[in-house]
Amino acid sequence: MTQHHPWPELRGIAYGGDYNPEQWGRDVWREDVALMREAGVDLVSVGIFSWALIELREGEFDFDWLDELLDLLHANGVSVDLGTPTASPPAWFFADHPDARVITADGTVMGFGSRGMASHSSTAYREAIVRIAGALAERYADHPAVVMWHVHNEYGVPVGEDFSPQSVAAFREWLRERYGDLDGLNRAWGTAFWGQHYTDWAHVGAPAAAPSVVNPAQRLDFHRFTDHQLLQCFIAERDAIRAHAAQPITTNFMANQSWTTDLWTWAREVDIVADDHYLWAADPEGEIGLAIAADLSRSVGGGAPWILMEHSTSAVNWQPRNIAKRPGEMARNSLTHLGRGADAILFFQWRASRSGAEKFHSAMIPHAGTGSRVWREVVELGAMLDRLDEVQGSRVLADVAILWDFESFWAQDLEWRPSVELDHRERIRAFYEPLWRAGITIDFAHPGQDLSAYKLVIAPAQYLLSTADAANLTRYVEAGGTLLVSFFSAIVDEHDAVHAGGFGAPLEPALGVRVEEFLPLREGDGVTLEWPGENGLAADAWTEDLVMSGAEAIATYVDGPGAGRPAVTRNRHGAGTGWYVSTRLHGDALDVLLGAVYADAGIEPPALPDGVEAITRRGDDADYLVLVNHREDAAELAASGTELLTGADAPGTLRVPGGGVAVVRTDRGREGGDRPDS
Numbered sequence: 001m002t003q004h005h006p007w008p009e010l011r012g013i014a015y016g017g018d019y020n021p022e023q024w025g026r027d028v029w030r031e032d033v034a035l036m037r038e039a040g041v042d043l044v045s046v047g048i049f050s051w052a053l054i055e056l057r058e059g060e061f062d063f064d065w066l067d068e069l070l071d072l073l074h075a076n077g078v079s080v081d082l083g084t085p086t087a088s089p090p091a092w093f094f095a096d097h098p099d100a101r102v103i104t105a106d107g108t109v110m111g112f113g114s115r116g117m118a119s120h121s122s123t124a125y126r127e128a129i130v131r132i133a134g135a136l137a138e139r140y141a142d143h144p145a146v147v148m149w150h151v152h153n154e155y156g157v158p159v160g161e162d163f164s165p166q167s168v169a170a171f172r173e174w175l176r177e178r179y180g181d182l183d184g185l186n187r188a189w190g191t192a193f194w195g196q197h198y199t200d201w202a203h204v205g206a207p208a209a210a211p212s213v214v215n216p217a218q219r220l221d222f223h224r225f226t227d228h229q230l231l232q233c234f235i236a237e238r239d240a241i242r243a244h245a246a247q248p249i250t251t252n253f254m255a256n257q258s259w260t261t262d263l264w265t266w267a268r269e270v271d272i273v274a275d276d277h278y279l280w281a282a283d284p285e286g287e288i289g290l291a292i293a294a295d296l297s298r299s300v301g302g303g304a305p306w307i308l309m310e311h312s313t314s315a316v317n318w319q320p321r322n323i324a325k326r327p328g329e330m331a332r333n334s335l336t337h338l339g340r341g342a343d344a345i346l347f348f349q350w351r352a353s354r355s356g357a358e359k360f361h362s363a364m365i366p367h368a369g370t371g372s373r374v375w376r377e378v379v380e381l382g383a384m385l386d387r388l389d390e391v392q393g394s395r396v397l398a399d400v401a402i403l404w405d406f407e408s409f410w411a412q413d414l415e416w417r418p419s420v421e422l423d424h425r426e427r428i429r430a431f432y433e434p435l436w437r438a439g440i441t442i443d444f445a446h447p448g449q450d451l452s453a454y455k456l457v458i459a460p461a462q463y464l465l466s467t468a469d470a471a472n473l474t475r476y477v478e479a480g481g482t483l484l485v486s487f488f489s490a491i492v493d494e495h496d497a498v499h500a501g502g503f504g505a506p507l508e509p510a511l512g513v514r515v516e517e518f519l520p521l522r523e524g525d526g527v528t529l530e531w532p533g534e535n536g537l538a539a540d541a542w543t544e545d546l547v548m549s550g551a552e553a554i555a556t557y558v559d560g561p562g563a564g565r566p567a568v569t570r571n572r573h574g575a576g577t578g579w580y581v582s583t584r585l586h587g588d589a590l591d592v593l594l595g596a597v598y599a600d601a602g603i604e605p606p607a608l609p610d611g612v613e614a615i616t617r618r619g620d621d622a623d624y625l626v627l628v629n630h631r632e633d634a635a636e637l638a639a640s641g642t643e644l645l646t647g648a649d650a651p652g653t654l655r656v657p658g659g660g661v662a663v664v665r666t667d668r669g670r671e672g673g674d675r676p677d678s
Contacts, residue, residue, distance in 0.1 A: 010042070010043065010079065010147060010344075011389065011392075012385075012386070012388075012389025012390075012392050013338065013343055013344065013345065013385045013386075013388050013389055013391065013392055014042060014043040014079075014307070014343065014344035014345070014346070015039075015040055015041055015042055015043065015344070015345055015346070015381070015382050015385045016036070016041040016042060016043040016044045016045075016078070016346050016347075016350070017041075017044060017045070017310070017346045017347035017348060017349055017350050017363075017364055018044070018045045018048065018310065018346070018347070018348045018349040018350060019032070019044035019045065019046050019349070019350045019351075020048075020049065020349060020350070020351070020353070021046075021069055022050055022053055022065070023351075023353055023354070023355070024351065026068075028351075029069065029072060030072075032350065032351065032365075033072055033073065033075075033076040033078065034076075035365065035370065036076065036078050036350075037076060037077065038379060039364065039378050039379045039382045040379070040382025040383060040385065040386055041078060041350075041364075041382065042077065042078060042079060043078070043079045043080075043081060043147070043148075043344060043346065044073065044078055044079075044080060044081065044350060045080075045081040045082075045083055045150050045309070045346065046066075046069065046070070046073075046080050046081070046082055046083060047066065047082055047083040047084070047085055047136075048083035048084075048085060048087065048150065048153050049085055049087065049088050049115070049153070050066075050083075050085045051085035051086065051088060051089060051090050051093075051132065052088075052090035052091065052092075053065065054066065054085065054132065054136070055090070055131075055132055055135075056092075057092055058092070058093075058096060058128075059131070061135055063139055066140075070082075070140065070143050070145045070146070071145075073145050074143070074144050074145035078145070079145060079146075079147040079148075080143075080145040080146050080147065080148075081147070081148040081149070081150045081250075081309075082136065082140055082146045082148070082149055082150065083149075083150040083151075083152075083153070084129070084132060084133045084136060084149070084150070084151050084152060084237050084241070085132065086117065086128075086129040086132065086133070086151070086152050086233075086237060087115060087116065087117055087152050087153035087154070088115050088116070088117075088153075089117070089118050089125070089128065091112055093118070093124075093125075093128060094112050094118070096124075097118075097122065097124040097125070097128075099119075099122065099124070099164070099165070099166065100118040100119050100122035100124050100125045100166075101118065101119065101164070102116070102117075102118065102119050102159050102162045102164065103119075103162060103163045103164040103167075104161075104163060105161065105163050105206075105207070105208045105209045106208070106209045107163070107208070107209070110159070114158075114357075115158065115357075116157075116158045116159040117152070117155075117159050117233070119162045119164045119166055119167055120162055120167070120226070120229040120230050120232075120233050121162065121164065121166040121167040121169070121170040121229055122164070122166050123166070125233075126233065126236055129152075129233060129236060129237050129240075130236050130237065130240045133151070133236075133237040133240040133241050134240040134241070134243065134244065136241075137149070137240065137241040137242075137243070137244040137245045138244045140245075141244040141245035141246070141247075146245075146247060147247055147248075148247050148248050148249070148250065148272075149238075149241050149245060149247055149248070149249040149250070150250060150251065150252070150274075150309075151234055151237045151238055151241070151249060151250070151251045152233070152234060152237065152251050153251075153252060154252055154254055154258070154276060155230045155231075155233075155234065155251060155260070155261055155266075156226075156227075156230055156254070156258050156260025156261050157254055157258050157260070160226050160230070160260040161222065161223075161226050162226070162229075163206050163208050167206060167229070168205055168206045170225075170229065171204075171205075171206050171222065171225050172201055172204050174225045174228060174229075175204060175221065175225075176201065178221070182198050182199065182200075182201065185198060185204070186198055188217060188221075188495045189215055189217040189218055189221075189495070190215070190217055190495070190497060191215070193215075194215075196215060206222055207219045207222050213415045213416055216411070216414045216415070216416075216496045217495045217496045217497070219414050220407070220410055220411050220414070220495070220496050223407075223410040224407070224410075226260065227260065227261050227262050227265070227406075230260070230261060231261070231265065231266060231269065234251055234266070234269065235269060238269070238270075248271035248272050249270065249271050250270045250271060250272050250273070250274045250307065250309075251266075251270060251274065252274045252275065252276045252309040252310060253266065253273065253274065253275045253276070253297065253300075254275070254276055255275045255277065255293045255294075255296040255297045255300070256277070256289065256292050256293040256296055257276070257277065257278065257293065259406065259409055259410070259413075261406070262406040262407065263296070263300040263406065264300055264406070264446050266300075267300040267301050267302070272301070272304070272305075272306060272307060273297055273298075273300060273301035273304070273306040273307070274306065274307040274308075274309040275293060275294075275297040275306065275307070275308060275309060276309050276310035276311070276348070277290060277293045277294070277297075277308065277310070277311050277337070278310075278311060278312055278316050279312070279316075279325075279333070280319070281315070281316075281319050281321055281322055281323035282319070282320070282321065287332070287333070287336060287613070287628075287630055288429070288432070288433055288436055289429070290333060290336055290337070291336060291340060291432075291436055291613070292428070292429070292432055294308075294336060294337050294340035294341065294342065295340055295442055295443065295444055296404060296444045297340075297341070297342075298340055298341035298396060298443070299404075299443045299444040299445065300444075303341070303395055303396065303397075303443070304341075304395070305341055305342070305343035305392070305393060305394075305395070306341055306342055306343070307342065307343065307344040307346065308334075308337045308338075308342040308344060308345050308346055309344075309346050310346060310347060310348040311333060311334070311337070311345075311346075311347055311348070312325070312347065312348065312361065312362050313325070313330050313347055313362045313363060313364055313366070313374050313377070313378060314330070314362035314366070314374055315360075315361075315362050316361055316362070317357075317358055317359070317360040317361040318358075318361075322360070324362075325362075326659075327373065327377070327659070328377075328659040328660070329659075330374075330377050330378075330381060331377065331380070331381050331384065331661055332628050332629075332630065332659065332661055334381055334385075335384075335626055335628055335661040335663070336613060336615075336626075336628050338385075338388065338391065338626060339396075339613065339615035339617065339626030339628065339663075340396060340615055341395065341396045341617070343391075343392050343393065345381070345385060347363070347364050348361070348363075349361070349363050349364070350363060350364050350365060351363055351364070351365045352365060352366050352367050354367075362374065364378045365378075384645055384661075387644050387645055388644055388645075388663055390619075390622075390624075390644075390665070391617060391619070391624045391644075391663065393619065394617040394618055394619035394620075394624055395617060395618055395619075396441060396615060396616070396617055396618075397441070397616075397618055398441040398442055398443040398454070399440070399441070399454060399455045399456065399601075399603060400435060400440055400441070400442050400443070400454060400455065400456045400457075400458070400601075400603065401442070401443045401444065401445035401451060401454045401456070401457045401458070402428065402431060402432060402442055402443075402444050402445070402457075402458045402459075402460060403444070403445055403446070403447050403457065403458065403459045403460070403462055404428070404444040404445065404446070405446060405447055405462060405464065405465075407464055407494070408424070408461070408462055408463050408464035408465070409424050409461075411463060411464040411492065411496050412424050412461065412463040412464070412488075414496070418488075418518045418520050419518075419520040419541065419542060421520075421541040421542065421584070422463075422488050422542070423461075424460070424461030424463070427460035427461040427486055427584075428460050428461060430460065430584075430585075430586065430590065431458050431460040431486070431590070434590055434591055434594055435594070435605075436613075437608075437610065438605035438606070438608070439605055439606040439607075439608040439612075439613075439614050440603065440605050440606075441615055441616070445457065446469075447459070447462060447465060447469040447470075447472060447473055448466075448468065448469045448472055449472075451472070451473075451476045451481065452476065452479060452481070454481065455481070455482060455601040455602055455603055456481070456482045456483075456484065456597065456598070456601040456603060457473070457476060457481060457482070457483050457484070458483075458484045458486075459473075459483070459484065459485045459486060459489050460486045461486065461488070461489065462485065462489040462490060463488055463489060463491050463492065464491070464492050464493070464494065464496065465489065465490040465491075465492075465493075465506060465507070466493055466494045467493065467499075467506050470490060470506030470507050471506075473507065473510060474507070474509050474510040474573070476576070477510040477573045477574060477576035477577065477578050478510075478573060478574030478575065478576060479574065479575060479576065480574070480575035480576045481576045481601075482576055482577050482578075482579070482597060482600045482601035483510060483511075483576070483577070483578045483579065484579040484580075484581070484593075484597050485507060485511060485578070485579065485580050485581070486581050487542055487544055487581065487582050487583060487584070488518075488542070489504065489507070490503070490504045490505070490506050490507045491503050491504070501514070502514055502515065502516070503515035503516075503518070503544075504580075507578070508549060509573060510571070510573050510578040511551060511569065511571050511573075511578040511579075511580045512548065512549055512550030512551030512569065512571030512573065512578065513546050513547065513548055513549060513550075513551045513566070513569045513571065513580050514546070514547050514549065515544045515545070515546060515547075515582070516544075516545045516546070516547050517544070517545040518542075518544055518545075519542075519543040519544055519545055519560070519561040519562050520541070520542050520543070521540060521541055521542060521543065521560065521561075525540065525560070526538055526539060526540040526560075527539050527540070527543055527557055527558070527559055527560035527562070527583065528557075528558040528559055528560075529555040529556065529557060529558065529567045529568070529583070529589070530555060530556050530557075530558050531554065531555040531568070531592060534592055536558065537555065537585065537588070537589035537592060538586070538589055539567070539583040539584055539585050539586075539589060540583075540584055540586075541583075541584040542582075542583055542584050543557060543560055543561060543562045543567070543582060543583045544562065544582040544583070545561075545562055545565055546565060546566045546567075546569065546580075546582055548566060548569065550571055550573075551566075551569035551570060551571035551578075551580070552569065552570055552571070553566035553567075553568070553569055554568045554569060554570050554579075554596070555567045555568040557583075562582075566582070567581070567582055567583055568580070568581045568582070568593060569582075570596075570600075577600045577601075579593075579596075579597055579600075581593060608637075609631065609635045609637075610631070611629065611630040611631040611635075612627065612628070612629050612630065612631065612635050612637065612656070613626075613627070613628040613630070614626070614627050614628075614637065621667065621668050622641075622665050622666060622667050622668060623665070623666045623668070624644075624663055624664070624665055624666075625639055625641075625663070625664040625666065626661075626662075626663050627639070627654070627656050627661065627662040627663070627664070628661050629656040629657065629658060629659060629660050629661070630659070631658050631659075632658045632659065633658045634655050634656060634657050634658050634660075635655070635656050635658075636653055636654070636655055637653065637654050637655075637656060638652065638653055638654075639652075639653065639654040639662075639664040639666075640652050640664075640666055641664045641665045641666035641667065642664065642665045643662050643663065643664050644663045644664070644665055645661070645662060645663055646662075650664050
């Protein structure tokens, strides 16, 4: 596997974060670069919120301070990811172009003084972002500090949908292009229902607030339109930069934390995937959500190395309860991202802000200064990453994929679904978590992509499934794959219309079963499943009445509305197997299901102690086993090779201290590094 890296200007694992020197005087700048050298920082993102200081009035630019800053960073060996500041237009822009303000679904006009972009459909905004992106690229395309371009910031956060007149007009044009004529639109939206038939394009609007539930097909298309408009803003800036500059161009995604953008589409438009990830403090096992985000970032980029553009050294400031990271947690978080494919470990931000909305957000230099624990850990992490430079460019390989489909999630989240407990986020976490605990490396996948490399594909929540994607999944099973589908899947097509033939119809050939009726449970109710060899398996929230068409019943309902009916089924189709589970399983019950599915797929999970992650990155000549111990006590793990952080030899086993990390290089052909055991 030849390693071709998307940013050859950098050597090794990049380290740094967002740098906002405009908040500080020149004396602090000089102190900053000295401290960056001490910490091993070699990459910073600059200028992301600096529009008002760069373009003082329309077309009037002041680059002097930025010239000075980039020269200072370059002289101190720090490379720059140069941002376009278009996520936060200046006050003068909104004064000059009041019609560029975002309007919410209830008609509220969004004001100035926060962050977030203007209307993504505003002609004035589009012109302004191209102007400043082009001006920056023309000036700094050949600056030796600039190794990458960073367009905008966290598209769709906090502003996604816009209901302004310009957006409504653009939505109509998007619909014309998508459907051709009103007959096509009326068919797609099912407008015969509730008398919504359209006879004039001028009558077609955005799904603003209405007396009752708005047409779900219209809502779904507005999600797609919003994603399209945001992406067009990115492309406009990217192309303005590319007219002058050759460095890689990216923007920072919010994998597993924002659902506004379809990252499968966006990843095709960036030169390298970058992600921002913040632990959810209320989650006592936030490392699992972190792993999901890292795996998703890698997956949307086709497995290529990616950039962790932002995470936090300690607490954030925007959650209900902002929990500080404990000693060693920052390194564990960072090494988990690295193990799952990140070749750059960056933070928000370098120096904690004294003013503004994020002054209580942690930073590499906290308010407590360089005498703090956080700073000591920042310096230690920089030294650790220096020892891991050879990992750069290696890749993560997986035998299992979990389906992740943003359009399906948008559709499922609309109103009036059969139960409030139909939560795709919960189901993805529910299936991901036992695989994570078992030490199985996971990719995420789109149902329409080539799945032939995977032994097992899991669909935890595929409410919307086109007939084309269903055919792709069926071919996967025919060719020998194992497919596991959870309840409330393959219900509607791409227009949120129930499939002809009923619930689950397009997957019936692969699964050998269809759903006659949904049987959701009342709040707090549960059911018991009879599974041979097990002493009753518990489930809750949801059941279904299944009609068999070739599948065998593996488990049946003992009680509840489906008593005596099949609950879990297995179907041989071609050379493969399709499994279907019609209820919400948790814990031991889900482990029983997965154990049977693993057997069909030929998967043998490695034996790992609870709370230990082990992920392998494969390079040209060596494998790199990244071990992260989230436990308080030490873990003995199978590993052969050289532990890169200490230089110690791992002669077959390695002891990783409680809360510790390790990275073991195993030269190709040397045994023992791929399947760590307890």
